[in-house]
Amino acid sequence: MTTINTNFLKFPGIYLFQEVARQVAAFKKTGPDKRVISLGIGDVTQPLAKAVIEALHKATDEMGKAETFRGYGPEQGYPFLREAIAKHDYQDRGINVDASEIFVSDGAKCDVGNFQELFSCDSIVAVTDPVYPVYVDSNVMAGRAGDFADGRWNRIVYLPCTKENGFMPELPKEHADIVYLCFPNNPTGATITRKALEAWVAWAKREGSLILYDAAYEAFIEEEDVPHSIYEIEGARDVAVEFRSFSKTAGFTGLRCGFVVVPSTLTVSDGNGGRVALKPEWSRRVATKYNGCPYIVQRAAEAVYSDEGQKEIWAAIAVYKKNARLMTEKLESYGLKVYGGKNAPYLWVRAPEGYDSWGFFHLLLEKACIICTPGVGFGAAGEGYVRMTAFGSPADTAEALERIGALFK
Amino acid sequence: MTTINTNFLKFPGIYLFQEVARQVAAFKKTGPDKRVISLGIGDVTQPLAKAVIEALHKATDEMGKAETFRGYGPEQGYPFLREAIAKHDYQDRGINVDASEIFVSDGAKCDVGNFQELFSCDSIVAVTDPVYPVYVDSNVMAGRAGDFADGRWNRIVYLPCTKENGFMPELPKEHADIVYLCFPNNPTGATITRKALEAWVAWAKREGSLILYDAAYEAFIEEEDVPHSIYEIEGARDVAVEFRSFSKTAGFTGLRCGFVVVPSTLTVSDGNGGRVALKPEWSRRVATKYNGCPYIVQRAAEAVYSDEGQKEIWAAIAVYKKNARLMTEKLESYGLKVYGGKNAPYLWVRAPEGYDSWGFFHLLLEKACIICTPGVGFGAAGEGYVRMTAFGSPADTAEALERIGALFK
Numbered sequence: 001m002t003t004i005n006t007n008f009l010k011f012p013g014i015y016l017f018q019e020v021a022r023q024v025a026a027f028k029k030t031g032p033d034k035r036v037i038s039l040g041i042g043d044v045t046q047p048l049a050k051a052v053i054e055a056l057h058k059a060t061d062e063m064g065k066a067e068t069f070r071g072y073g074p075e076q077g078y079p080f081l082r083e084a085i086a087k088h089d090y091q092d093r094g095i096n097v098d099a100s101e102i103f104v105s106d107g108a109k110c111d112v113g114n115f116q117e118l119f120s121c122d123s124i125v126a127v128t129d130p131v132y133p134v135y136v137d138s139n140v141m142a143g144r145a146g147d148f149a150d151g152r153w154n155r156i157v158y159l160p161c162t163k164e165n166g167f168m169p170e171l172p173k174e175h176a177d178i179v180y181l182c183f184p185n186n187p188t189g190a191t192i193t194r195k196a197l198e199a200w201v202a203w204a205k206r207e208g209s210l211i212l213y214d215a216a217y218e219a220f221i222e223e224e225d226v227p228h229s230i231y232e233i234e235g236a237r238d239v240a241v242e243f244r245s246f247s248k249t250a251g252f253t254g255l256r257c258g259f260v261v262v263p264s265t266l267t268v269s270d271g272n273g274g275r276v277a278l279k280p281e282w283s284r285r286v287a288t289k290y291n292g293c294p295y296i297v298q299r300a301a302e303a304v305y306s307d308e309g310q311k312e313i314w315a316a317i318a319v320y321k322k323n324a325r326l327m328t329e330k331l332e333s334y335g336l337k338v339y340g341g342k343n344a345p346y347l348w349v350r351a352p353e354g355y356d357s358w359g360f361f362h363l364l365l366e367k368a369c370i371i372c373t374p375g376v377g378f379g380a381a382g383e384g385y386v387r388m389t390a391f392g393s394p395a396d397t398a399e400a401l402e403r404i405g406a407l408f409k
Numbered sequence: 410m411t412t413i414n415t416n417f418l419k420f421p422g423i424y425l426f427q428e429v430a431r432q433v434a435a436f437k438k439t440g441p442d443k444r445v446i447s448l449g450i451g452d453v454t455q456p457l458a459k460a461v462i463e464a465l466h467k468a469t470d471e472m473g474k475a476e477t478f479r480g481y482g483p484e485q486g487y488p489f490l491r492e493a494i495a496k497h498d499y500q501d502r503g504i505n506v507d508a509s510e511i512f513v514s515d516g517a518k519c520d521v522g523n524f525q526e527l528f529s530c531d532s533i534v535a536v537t538d539p540v541y542p543v544y545v546d547s548n549v550m551a552g553r554a555g556d557f558a559d560g561r562w563n564r565i566v567y568l569p570c571t572k573e574n575g576f577m578p579e580l581p582k583e584h585a586d587i588v589y590l591c592f593p594n595n596p597t598g599a600t601i602t603r604k605a606l607e608a609w610v611a612w613a614k615r616e617g618s619l620i621l622y623d624a625a626y627e628a629f630i631e632e633e634d635v636p637h638s639i640y641e642i643e644g645a646r647d648v649a650v651e652f653r654s655f656s657k658t659a660g661f662t663g664l665r666c667g668f669v670v671v672p673s674t675l676t677v678s679d680g681n682g683g684r685v686a687l688k689p690e691w692s693r694r695v696a697t698k699y700n701g702c703p704y705i706v707q708r709a710a711e712a713v714y715s716d717e718g719q720k721e722i723w724a725a726i727a728v729y730k731k732n733a734r735l736m737t738e739k740l741e742s743y744g745l746k747v748y749g750g751k752n753a754p755y756l757w758v759r760a761p762e763g764y765d766s767w768g769f770f771h772l773l774l775e776k777a778c779i780i781c782t783p784g785v786g787f788g789a790a791g792e793g794y795v796r797m798t799a800f801g802s803p804a805d806t807a808e809a810l811e812r813i814g815a816l817f818k
Contacts, residue, residue: 001617002586002677003529008690009679015696043480053473056705057466063663064462066802071452071662106515106665106700113698117550120412137697141526177411208410253480254472254704256515268411270418281417287424288546289522291515295663296465297703393475 007143016133016377017041020361024371032369037400039388040371042186042345044251045396046319048300049312052250055303059296073292076283077104077259081298084305085259089244095231101263101279103286104293104301108216108245108258112180113138114289115212115241115260118281119178120271126157126176128169130187130378130385132214135180151380160381161188167339167348168196171203179204181230182214184221187378187387188348189340191226197233204239210268211240216258219249219317221343237263241278248345248391250304250313257293257301320345323397324390330401331388334408347388348375352408360386368403416552425542425786426450429770433780441778446809448797449780451595451754453660454805455728457709458721461659464712468705482701485692486513486668490707493714494668498653504640510672510688512695513702513710517625517654517667521589522547523698524621524650524669527690528587529680535566535585537578539596539787539794541623544589560789569790570597576748576757577605580612588613590639591623593630596787596796597757598749600635606642613648619677620649625667628658628726630752646672650687657754657800659713659722666702666710729754732806733799739810740797743817756797757784761817769795777812 013019020040028036048056062068076082082099090097105111113134116125125139136156139145146155157176159169167190172179181200183192204211213230221228230236242261246252262282267275293301303309324341331338337350349372351360357374364370364386375385392400422428429449437445457465471477485491491508499506514520522543525534534548545565548554555564566585568578576599581588590609592601601609613620622639630637639645651670655661671691676684702710712718733750740747746759758781760769766783773779773795784794801809 002619003532003680004677004685004687004690005526005528005530006680008527008693009685011693015693018696041481045475045478045480047475047478048472050473053469056469056472060462060465060469063457063465064459066454066456069454069456069660069663071454071660072450073663106703109700110698117414118417119414121414121552123412134697141694141697143530210411251478251480253700254478254482256700256703268413271412271415276413276418278413281413284417284420284424285550287427288543288550289519291518291662291665294515294665294703294706296705 005141007141010140010148011137012148015137016373019377020371020373024365027365034369034403036369036371037392037396038371039392039400040373042248042389042391043253044248044391045393046251046316048251048255049304049309049316051303051306051309051312052300055299056296059299063296070295073295073298075287075290075292077102077293078295078298081302084302088305090229090231093228095229096237097231097261098264101261102259103262103282104257104259104298105290106256106258106293107247108214108243109134111243111258111260112212112214114285115282116142116144116178117285118278119268123177124155124157124175126159126172126179128181128185129158129160129380130375130382131180132182132186133378158379161185161190162381163339166190168192171199175207176209178210178212180212180214182216184217184344185340185346186217187346187373187375187382189342189344189346191221191223191343193225194227194233197227197230201230201233201236201239205235208269209239213240213242215242216245217248217344218244220321220345222321223343226343231261237265239266241266246301246304249317250301251316252301255297255300257297319394320390323392323394327388327390327397327401330405334405336408341390345390347390349386349388351384351386357383357386363407364404367407370400370403414550416550419549419557420546421557424546425782428786429780429782433774436774443778443812445778445780446801446805446812447780448801448809449782451657451798451800452662453657453800454802455660455725457660457664458713458718458725460712460715460718460721461709464708465705468708472705479704482704482707484696484699484701486511486702487704487707490711493711497714499638499640502637504638505646506640506670506672510670511668512671512691513666513668513707514699515665515667515702516656517623517652518543520652520667520669521621521623523694524691525551525553525587526694527687528677532586533564533566533584535568535581535588537590537594538567538569538789539784539791540589541591541595542787567788570594570599571790572748575599577601580608584616585618587619587621589621589623591625593626593753594749594755595626596755596782596784596791598751598753598755600630600632600752602634603636603642606636606639610639610642610645610648614644617678618648621652622649623652625652625654626657626753627653629730629754631730632752635752640670646674648675650675655710655713658726659710660725661710664706664709666706728803729799732801732803736797736799736806736810739814743814745817750799754799756799758795758797760793760795766792766795772816773813776816779809779812
């Protein structure tokens with residue numbers, strides 16, 4: 001008899017952002033008099049850069065002519081894009097990453113969701129709390145998380161990030177085989193210093209563990225001491241995989257392109273006393289279950305690195321950074337306690353006295369028609385917070401702040 | 410210590426099409442005097458339809474303006490595309506499939522590779538032999554295939570398709586929880602009659618099993634008695650999932666769009682005496698590990714169903730069908746035994762006396778600069794055959810046939 005993977009039945013609720021969408025849809029049915037503004041899901045609003053649009057048109061025209069039509073591309077991504085990434089994001093910054101170590105994909109969510117497939121099902125996984133749900137949920141599906149009770153999975157090692165520790169995870173006290181780190185952080189907006197990241201790399205070496213490093217928000221880093229890539233840290237090539245995305249850097253949330261770096265020097269245990277290189281195994285996974293990012297999208301991503309493209313994407317990022325500064329300033333002026341929002345597009349906002357995460361979410365939705373994301377949805381340690389994003393349009397952001405302000409007068 | 414999923418270490422070689430590409434690359438380095446022509450990987454060569462190109466341009470322009478920009482779309486796909494699919498591919502043909510049961514993706518390879526995640530790791534999986542490698546390899550990675558010895562995995566149930574049974578799998582003699590069926594078939598080009606497919610649906614009901622039905626090549630069906638969808642068979646909604654693709658129908662191999670149909674009535678065992686609906690579980694998987702097919706690609710797929718789009722895609726398919734007829738005629742005139750090629754874009758060609766699959770592959774490559782796919786790469790029962798595709802340009806196809814003819818003079 002066909003039987004479900006029973007790990008799927010262990011989830012206590014639906015996927016966080018689906019649950020938020022469900023509640024918002026129910027609220028909209030009540031016919032609010034104000035337009036609903038979202039500071040919820042981290043979705044960009046600035047249009048694609050002109051250079052990107054031009055590249056899409058040009059590549060589309062190629063697809064319409066037999067002489068220049070392209071069918072299946074290399075599963076790993078076209079060399080033109082992998083080389084542009086290696087040069088601009090790594091080599092020009094003095095970081096040793098080769099084009100052959102880059103795997104282009106349709107987004108970092110897919111990559112971070114899929115990468116765990118490479119590891120033994122009894123691996124011990126560590127995550128920060130709060131955490132981007134995909135890290136946990138993909139491991140739940142694979143059976144690594146155990147069972148859910150009191151807001152936590154009993155085989156996951158949680159690293160609480162609280163205001164007491166500056167939302168900076170401490171090194172695990174117990175052993176973990178794999179740790180997911182995301183900096184600048186989703187959802188707290190916290191960043192990591194070079195020194196702190198060095199301690200993580202040293203820990204991974206000592207423990208024989210692997211760091212899955214999500215750097216999807218690196219474009220928002222402004223400060224000097226904050227590493228853009230884990231490969232800025234000596235030795236990281238032996239213990240870390242890095243995930244990147246064009247979603248937040250260049251507004252590709254609806255176009256879908258990201259990449260993962262798997263250094264050729266990275267090995268893990270083969271379960272039998274030896275070592276096995278990870279890169280050929282990821283290559284096998286990609287070749288078996290994926291067929292490459294669309295050619296036209298890869299040309300669009302390549303255009304992000306052109307002089308024109310660079311100018312335009314930094315202008316869009318500047319809009320979001322300005323939003324973040326304004327949000328911090330205004331929310332603080334209403335007496336709210338705000339974290340993050342610097343070097344990061346997310347603000348981690350403490351719910352006012354008497355409200356928990358969902359309570360504050362409902363207050364904002366019902367009284368101000370504002371969507372945010374309840375912090376507890378990211379993990380037990382997120383209780384009492386909500387996440388707000390700076391990805392709205394300037395006009396919407398300003399109006400949202402005004403509406404929130406009215407609640408606190 | 411981080412440990413590999415040891416199932417990855419069980420593969421006897423690299424992915425079939427990677428291995429073919431490796432050998433072709435090595436041959437090209439020897440500097441052949443003729444241009445190499447591929448009848449190998451099933452990749453289209455006709456450019457995208459004008460209606461599709463126009464839709465891409467239009468949607469691209471929308472992405473360049475703030476008012477019409479689209480970020481994250483629904484993970485399951487935009488309603489406009491799901492409704493077009495439900496209407497044109499199903500309802501207009503009298504088949505009961507609703508838009509809410511369709512999940513748009515970036516291609517059928519990804520879907521058939523990922524879908525097995527929903528099932529228990531000890532499920533017994535049945536496949537035809539020969540078979541599209543993704544069905545097997547994705548189950549190897551999940552640990553359902555057991556170990557490899559003498560060309561076969563010891564936990565997989567193989568259903569041999571040979572010239573003796575007309576390349577039509579018999580119902581499994583032993584129990585299987587999940588069976589993959591692909592019709593029109595890759596690689597043999599065989600089709601299934603309504604009656605034979607009814608027998609499979611009845612078998613699945615009797616056994617409490619699930620059919621994963623790959624209909625990626627349905628657009629090539631010409632004959633009346635050959636079902637385009639498994640849902641043409643009564644009761645199939647209770648026992649089957651169907652995979653479809655725009656790759657071979659509309660030339661989307663480089664654009665990436667497909668879909669899977671998961672009927673709302675389909676349930677499997679919950680492992681605890683009850684039943685669980687499959688659709689919400691696939692929805693959970695999609696929401697957790699996927700972020701939707703690019704908006705512009707979904708608009709392109711929608712345009713396939715426009716009057717103009719339909720006219721153009723059928724013209725392209727007619728080109729491939731003409732190739733297939735010519736290939737069959739010529740190859741038979743050289744004394745080769747040819748199967749498939751009718752209702753299907755693949756020809757399953759018997760290697761001449763004295764040659765096995767790889768031997769004939771090397772003969773064609775080295776003496777005629779023609780790439781085909783060795784049949785044994787699709788399974789032990791494929792030994793002695795090669796697969797040739799009709800997806801080449803008419804000029805290349807004609808030249809390839811001439812070169813092959815010269816070998817048999």
